[in-house]
């Protein structure tokens with residue numbers, strides 16, 4: 001599965017309600033989630049159709065982290081989102 | 088361009104009640120200790136690092152002395168060596184007027200080497216080796232008899248010396264506030280202590296001059312001392328009435344609580360820990376009320392340990408790894424440790440075999456520190472507060488704090504309130520000044536250095552970090568194991 005191949009965000013992601021402090025509400029399940037600031041940036045990126053490389057770039061541009069660590073963490077985050085069936 | 092501090096992208100399910108991350112409260116950042124930046128301390132002395140505040144130590148003993156001396160004519164504090172016997176700390180207490188309280192031949196030697204003459208040493212404990220016991224007699228130490236065998240040994244020494252020997256007698260009492268420490272001394276409730284005192288009067292040259300009672304440790308209920316003191320006085324009066332001579336001193340041991348927090352303790356230490364004034368009133372008020380009128384008030388000895396030194400001690404440590412762990416309490420490491428109900432499934436889960444992957448979003452942060460429970464022995468009973476030592480990158484949330492040992496039980500806090508941390512971030516654990524150093528064991532790592540910060544922000548190394556030779560110095564290798572290849576009949 002490669003959820004990031006299309007520039008259209010998957011519908012579950014598009015349905016999410018997100019606020020600026022990283023609070024996310026999933027109307028499909030009624031569950032609420034708290035995202036870290038970098039998690040929020042990734043989710044916003046995904047909603048805009050960003051690729052994994054682009055997500056890593058966004059993170060390394062703004063936060064104090066090297067690309068390899070950022071890549072490792074973004075991959076783990078995407079895996080979490082897949083478990084939630086958001087991707 | 089200055090970048091922002093990084094924490095990894097994460098997602099957590101928000102739930103009500105027990106999983107509410109706010110329920111643990113906020114723990115303030117501690118980026119310096121007594122005015123010295125934590126970062127500087129790590130740079131100069133490494134991590135982990137024990138740090139003691141000289142000001143705090145001096146303030147505590149002065150506050151305790153003031154509380155007791157302002158309500159009672161003759162009080163003498165004795166530094167309980169086992170609580171922390173780093174020489175710098177012992178000497179500080181001796182400078183502040185405390186004599187020494189020791190519980191073994193080793194501690195006795197240490198007190199002597201710290202300049203305490205024998206008559207300024209209180210010798211306690213259930214086992215005083217024969218050589219040390221004899222030395223203590225010769226040097227006029229205040230020996231507190233723990234048991235029949237010791238009493239007989241002392242009686243023989245006194246006979247040999249053809250001289251009366253003043254002694255104290257240790258008792259245990261039921262205060263009704265906590266489990267009786269019946270391991271130590273003679274029982275007072277069933278008359279054993281008085282019987283033994285009478286026997287000494289009739290058959291030995293031992294002269295009972297003091298009654299000693301250390302009723303327990305971390306006694307959050309000051310009332311325990313009212314009851315203990317009443318029972319000590321009852322025995323003292325009966326002893327005198329029996330013709331065994333004048334009781335010149337009472338020794339109420341240690342036991343005052345520090346501002347630590349027990350596991351499961353509901354009230355925060357600021358509310359739960361009694362003041363020195365409350366303890367002083369419980370002990371001195373009772374003596375003044377109950378001591379027979381017309382008799383000189385006895386001298387009062389106190390052997391306060393943890394309340395003097397716990398809060399002066401900090402452990403700086405650093406995060407070495409960050410993990411995500413299930414919030415499912417059945418999978419917590421304590422399940423494998425034996426606390427709480429353990430089903431076979433739980434145990435397997437805790438050891439990692441057959442663990443069901445926790446639902447995403449129900450994970451919690453876990454960090455591994457560069458210090459383990461081998462140097463934080465008291466974390467078995469108390470929960471040290473863990474302060475971030477640098478500006479937090481996120482709000483605080485429940486975090487499991489593991490030590491660095493290769494053992495599943497090495498959990499320093501099951502649940503501490505900490506922001507997102509990353510490898511390299513320093514934290515400060517507090518209070519850890521009592522018992523951790525003396526009870527620490529060398530296990531797979533070197534024990535850390537210890538520094539003391541003086542009131543002018545001077546940092547003094549009071550114990551260097553261990554090196555290989557400290558650990559293997561006492562070892563010997565048999566000759567036939569020195570060769571690489573086996574060349575003997577074995």
Ligand SMILES: Cc1ncc(COP(=O)(O)O)c(C=O)c1O
Pocket residue numbers: 167170188211212301303304305340341342343390391392393394
């Ligand atoms: C005889 C005696 N005195 C004093 C102490 C010091 O006790 P604490 O640290 O509770 O004040 C102890 C500790 O167990 C003890 O056994």
